[in-house]
Amino acid sequence: MKKSRVGIIGVTGYAGAELLRLLLEHPGAEVVKIAARSAEGRPLGEIYPGLAGTGLVCTSPSDSFSECDFVFTALPHGVSMEYIPALRAGGSRVIDLGADFRFQDPELYAKVYQSQHQAADLLAESVYGLVEFYRDEVREARIVGNPGxxxxxxxxxxxxxxxxxxxxxxxxxxxxxxxxxxxxxxxxxxxxxxxxxxxxxxxxxxxxxxxxxxxxxxxxxxxxxxxxxxxxxxxxxxxxxxxxxxxxxxxxxxxxxxxxxxxxxxxxxxxxxxxxxxxxxxxxxxxxxxxxxxxxxxxxxxxxxxxDNLLKGAAGQGVQNFNIMAGLPEETGLPLYSPVV
Ligand SMILES: NC(=O)c1ccc[n+]([C@@H]2O[C@H](COP(=O)([O-])OP(=O)(O)OC[C@H]3O[C@@H](n4cnc5c(N)ncnc54)[C@H](OP(=O)(O)O)[C@@H]3O)[C@@H](O)[C@H]2O)c1
CATH class of the missing domain: 3.30.360.10 (Dihydrodipicolinate Reductase; domain 2)
Structure with missing residues (x-):
């Protein structure tokens, strides 16, 4: 299986950590870059001893991610939109786990989130990533707004x-x-x-x-x-x-x-x-x-x-979107069954 080069911004959060765990074992992804504001310069095994052995070192969210085919942003709403314009300019396709790219209408965003959208020109190229209803749109999307x-x-x-x-x-x-x-x-x-x-x-x-x-x-x-x-x-x-x-x-x-x-x-x-x-x-x-x-x-x-809010509700759905965007079977690298039944 051809591997896409992926990056994650926000690995110190719950959703970012769950993404990392999934993508490290994903047969169609190679995690090449991870970033978080509070962990810049720290090896992954130091941040999460349970994920020791990857050789990954955390960088700054402001670094270039242009070597990545895909970048996942797992950041609070209002923060992702600070980084996504540079990610798009660098050529990466983006899956945002936050709320910044869930609405295509900047006025609706402003009404719901009580602040102006800072990258409104990119909203037109975003797709709401509720895969079961927007699978065809997700396939070609440059930016996916992963649902809440x-x-x-x-x-x-x-x-x-x-x-x-x-x-x-x-x-x-x-x-x-x-x-x-x-x-x-x-x-x-x-x-x-x-x-x-x-x-x-x-x-x-x-x-x-x-x-x-x-x-x-x-x-x-x-x-x-x-x-x-x-x-x-x-x-x-x-x-x-x-x-x-x-x-x-x-x-x-x-x-x-x-x-x-x-x-x-x-x-x-x-x-x-x-x-x-x-x-x-x-x-x-x-x-x-x-x-x-x-x-x-x-x-x-x-x-x-x-x-599961961290899987189908966040990181798992993000990987489901990635699979479709990368032309992989939708289930790739994702748990189909609960281990506790
Ligand atoms: N948790 C869920 O079940 C869930 C479900 C669906 C969607 N989401 C969405 O996913 C996103 C992440 O959620 P989470 O639960 O993982 O949150 P979290 O645990 O609070 O993690 C937030 C992450 O964002 C980083 N961050 C915060 N402010 C930042 C800033 N100004 N600049 C750069 N990085 C910043 C943090 O990095 P540092 O701490 O290193 O600064 C951390 O890595 C949110 O938008 C959330 O709404 C979460």
Whole structure:
């Protein structure tokens, strides 16, 4: 298998470290350059003793990456856009795990992220990397905006049902829970072990930025309430969605619509009515499992979607995008099954 030369900026973060772990064992990638602001000049084995033996040394995010065919940026939103213009000028194709290239419209970005986009001229060449819906666009993309973790879990369940016209677009409620790695590695008092352990809380109850991403890529004009919660676990997202089935639609149609939408998607597993997915089915895999049940009294479909936030929700999906861009089979180098089943 021909190997692409890849670089990663932001290896000191959770998503960057997960990318590095995947790409070091990827048969179609050779990691030739890694960078992080706080680890410049340090050997990889010193930053992560568990990844000793590669010979890689961390450089500055501002270095040239022109020897890389692909560069992954795993940086906070607002930071990736500082580096990506130089990466593109150097000829690399870019997969950004942050939010800077998820919207093609700079005004929408400014509205959602409350700041002006600093590389708006590059937005036109970016593609939203939710592979299951944008596979053809991703293949030729120069910049991929890898989706947010919550939108990935939500859109994989919701979008086909809206596209098939079997659920109402109004009154959608999404109640989603994430493990703490979803918030990154930065220090914060409310994410200390003592604050999280044996605790469970909602946060950003109104106005979480992923609400806009979910609405924008739902493929319909939806009204949605999205409430995220913090689980006292390291990884995993479980999203519960409350939808109203249209009159005359049999509940079994939900499964049929998903089965049709994902019959060629190696990482998305729909289940028939009554089979409700659990986090342990997906943790440490790149998969999404979808399940549902139906309450006939209320015409309500309750959908449950689970993913690993660091894999299908971040680094794994980034590698899935890379595989498609590099002309490799979509599953290359990615875990198809959870080791805990
Ligand atoms: N964690 C998830 O589950 C997840 C899921 C989907 C998407 N994402 C997105 O992926 C990106 C990375 O997330 P993460 O969870 O890995 O965050 P993280 O653990 O906080 O890591 C952030 C990384 O960005 C670097 N960084 C921060 N500010 C910088 C600056 N001004 N200049 C240069 N580098 C800077 C940090 O480097 P130093 O510490 O070395 O300075 C670190 O390598 C974010 O945009 C996040 O929204 C994360």
């Amino acid at each position: 973790c919550y939108p990935t879990a939500v859109l994989l369940g919701l979008r086909p049902l809206l596209a098939a016209g079997i659920v109402h677009s109004e009154g959608i409620i999404i109640d989603a829970k994430s493990g703490v790695s979803g918030a990154g590695r930065g220090l914060s008092q409310d994410r200390l072990f003592g604050e999280l352990n044996e605790n469970f809380r909602a946060y950003k109850v109104v106005g979480h930025r992923h609400t806009a991403e979910i609405s924008h890529y739902s493929g319909a004009d939806i009204q949605v309430t999205f409430t995220p919660h913090l689980l006292p676990l390291q990884r995993g997202i479980l999203a519960t969605m409350y939808l109203t089935l249209k009159p005359g639609v049999p509940a079994s149609t939900v499964f049929e619509v998903w089965a049709e939408a994902y019959h060629e998607a190696p990482f998305v597993h729909p289940h028939p009515r009554g089979v409700i997915p659990e986090l342990r089915w997906v943790v440490r895999s790149n998969c999404c499992h979808l399940g549902y049940d139906y309450d006939p009294e209320l015409s309500r479909v309750i959908v449950v979607s689970v993913i």
